Amino acid sequence: MPRRTNKPMPSKPSPITMDAVYTAPGYLFRRMQQIAVSIFVEECSAFDLTPVQYAALVAIHTHPGIDATRLSAVIAFDRSTLGNVIERLESKALIERKPSREDKRVKLLHLTKSGAAVLRDIMPSVERAQLRMLQPLKPADRKTLLALMTQLVDLNNEASRVPLRAEDALEHLGKSS
Amino acid sequence: MPRRTNKPMPSKPSPITMDAVYTAPGYLFRRMQQIAVSIFVEECSAFDLTPVQYAALVAIHTHPGIDATRLSAVIAFDRSTLGNVIERLESKALIERKPSREDKRVKLLHLTKSGAAVLRDIMPSVERAQLRMLQPLKPADRKTLLALMTQLVDLNNEASRVPLRAEDALEHLGKSS
DNA sequence: TATGGATTGACAGTATACTTACAATATGGG
DNA sequence: CCCATATTGTAAGTATACTGTCAATCCATA
Numbered sequence: 001m002p003r004r005t006n007k008p009m010p011s012k013p014s015p016i017t018m019d020a021v022y023t024a025p026g027y028l029f030r031r032m033q034q035i036a037v038s039i040f041v042e043e044c045s046a047f048d049l050t051p052v053q054y055a056a057l058v059a060i061h062t063h064p065g066i067d068a069t070r071l072s073a074v075i076a077f078d079r080s081t082l083g084n085v086i087e088r089l090e091s092k093a094l095i096e097r098k099p100s101r102e103d104k105r106v107k108l109l110h111l112t113k114s115g116a117a118v119l120r121d122i123m124p125s126v127e128r129a130q131l132r133m134l135q136p137l138k139p140a141d142r143k144t145l146l147a148l149m150t151q152l153v154d155l156n157n158e159a160s161r162v163p164l165r166a167e168d169a170l171e172h173l174g175k176s177s
Numbered sequence: 178m179p180r181r182t183n184k185p186m187p188s189k190p191s192p193i194t195m196d197a198v199y200t201a202p203g204y205l206f207r208r209m210q211q212i213a214v215s216i217f218v219e220e221c222s223a224f225d226l227t228p229v230q231y232a233a234l235v236a237i238h239t240h241p242g243i244d245a246t247r248l249s250a251v252i253a254f255d256r257s258t259l260g261n262v263i264e265r266l267e268s269k270a271l272i273e274r275k276p277s278r279e280d281k282r283v284k285l286l287h288l289t290k291s292g293a294a295v296l297r298d299i300m301p302s303v304e305r306a307q308l309r310m311l312q313p314l315k316p317a318d319r320k321t322l323l324a325l326m327t328q329l330v331d332l333n334n335e336a337s338r339v340p341l342r343a344e345d346a347l348e349h350l351g352k353s354s
Numbered sequence: 355t356a357t358g359g360a361t362t363g364a365c366a367g368t369a370t371a372c373t374t375a376c377a378a379t380a381t382g383g384g
Numbered sequence: 385c386c387c388a389t390a391t392t393g394t395a396a397g398t399a400t401a402c403t404g405t406c407a408a409t410c411c412a413t414a
Binding site: 013014016017018020021022023024025026027028029030031032033034035036037038039040051052055058059061062074075076119120123124126127129130132133134136137141144145146148149150151152153155156159160161162164166169 | 190191193194195197198199200201202203204205206207208209210211212213214215216217228229232235236238239251252253296297300301303304306307309310311313314318321322323325326327328329330332333336337338339341343346
């Protein structure tokens with residue numbers, strides 16, 4: 001008998017199997033993140049930098065004198081956690097933190113000479129890592145996956161607790177030290 | 178002048194820009210994982226379960242009497258961290274841990290009545306979360322992305338520090354309590 | 355200009371996600 | 385049977401990745 005109403009069809013409960021986990025996008029994203037970090041850390045082991053620390057260095061290099069809050073928006077990274085990351089980068093003497101003259105709340109971030117050198121030297125390892133992550137796919141599939149992931153991350157930006165705000169990086173230009 | 182040798186061409190160093198970060202697969206995977214966890218936690222807030230805790234419950238449901246080491250292989254999750262996850266699930270009375278008679282080292286895991294009920298009730302929320310993660314893509318693109326991610330995770334399995342060993346789950350059947 | 359609201363960095367708390375190390379226990383080869 | 389080797393759960397240490405809260409500071413407006 002065909003349905004005549006618009007009432008939502010109570011879909012029959014799916015069976016609870018491991019396959020339901022293995023084929024869920026959430027599982028695949030968690031797993032791929034695990035793998036990506038493994039590969040990154042392995043390729044960059046000579047530099048003792050994590051993926052997030054690397055992203056922070058790039059952002060500080062690109063936006064010298066940025067403050068922590070804006071940095072968190074630029075790399076889509078939680079402000080609280082970023083405090084620890086900055087602390088570790090500072091203790092490794094890769095960056096410097098100096099108080100701003102105009103705003104006594106903020107501390108401006110700059111690469112040290114050592115930090116700039118590490119960033120320059122690590123680039124080939126980072127690129128090797130990024131290549132390795134997609135290596136198992138055929139070149140055409142790599143492009144497809146990258147395009148779809150870029151789209152999805154962009155369209156889901158607001159769904160994350162720390163949306164990316166790349167344009168925030170420009171604000172500090174008015175108040176540079 | 179054309180090159181005559183087979184020596185590797187030292188590719189010119191890429192410029193260091195934020196765009197290099199934003200288009201790197203590693204960044205996209207980290208970002209998508211952030212977003213996926215946000216969506217999962219939001220949809221499942223009524224149940225106070227994280228994605229990993231959910232996966233653990235499913236695995237224990239599917240393989241009653243599994244031990245912690247095998248569970249870690251089945252959900253591709255580090256053995257040490259899993260200890261904490263199990264502890265939290267036990268303190269919420271969703272699972273039970275009882276010593277095995279045959280092997281005094283291992284503790285066998287079972288769902289409690291409450292755990293089985295939570296798992297049954299959370300399924301619709303989990304499915305909603307999984308749908309939302311891919312929602313912004315066209316249906317055909319969702320299928321493509323899922324297929325490529327499945328391939329990539331599978332082919333990169335050994336690159337992770339905790340490879341998935343789904344078949345390990347069967348070993349405990351010989352020594353059930 | 356005073357004051358309420360916003361911003362900033364810092365801190366505490368929870369939960370992954372990994373590393374190494376260790377004691378208790380199990381197992382297989384001589 | 386004995387002993388080297390492996391396995392199991394646990395713990396300590398590091399690093400994300402969030403949630404709150406808080407004091408200091410800034411700023412807009414009444």
